[in-house]
């Protein structure tokens with residue numbers, strides 16, 4: 198076969214969005230589809246940074262936290278208490294639900310736009326409650342792996358590098374101090390027109406971190422091969438640049454020796 202390398206995959210995004218499906222109808226990938234994992238605690242800036250990295254590279258984006266938020270919301274709306282006993286019913290509910298992400302980042306549940314409903318503090322807490330259940334994590338495993346498509350994926354969450362994409366060529370563990378994260382979350386909520394209180398936010402964020410880090414199933418922790426990035430001081434753009442530089446250094450498309 199004739200090796201072909203596409204140096205600027207995002208150039209097809211507008212005029213030929215199905216380019217890679219068509220291309221791989223006639224060609225074979227010589228390596229696994231690249232994935233960049235960005236894991237870290239609540240409000241560390243993962244979502245914004247992952248979105249920008251994906252945009253610059255022309256990669257798809259997986260906001261895995263949204264899946265747990267959707268699950269928590271779907272269960273609450275169905276009147277299912279978020280208890281261990283109900284974990285199989287919650288997992289079954291999410292298997293049967295139609296989850297959709299639109300190109301402009303809106304989140305759909307059975308056709309309804311729930312983008313705002315999943316961002317409240319209540320929804321955040323419920324997400325971290327259902328995320329403790331192994332049956333729920335299992336139900337969402339393949340959903341997440343199905344996001345991996347050419348030309349590449351940026352996944353953000355808690356276990357992208359440790360559980361979902363352990364073979365990813367670049368894993369980043371993004372952190373910032375709790376105070377700094379609470380302040381960012383405050384600004385984020387206010388900008389969305391949602392109400393917020395700093396002291397409550399800090400307490401919620403610390404409770405959520407503790408639950409995410411101490412649970413038995415896929416706890417939040419850096420993958421052994423993750424590169425650490427503290428985002429307390431720098432700007433979003435600096436963090437994006439750092440990740441793009443690391444990606445460049447990994448040279449995922451360098452010719453084989």
Ligand code: C5P
Pocket residue numbers: 239240261262263265266321324325326328353354355356357405409
């Ligand atoms: O990232 P985000 O804050 O939207 O995630 C909401 C919750 O979903 C987290 O607090 C965590 O409990 C859970 N989650 C998870 N694994 C992921 C992503 C999110 O357990 N990969």
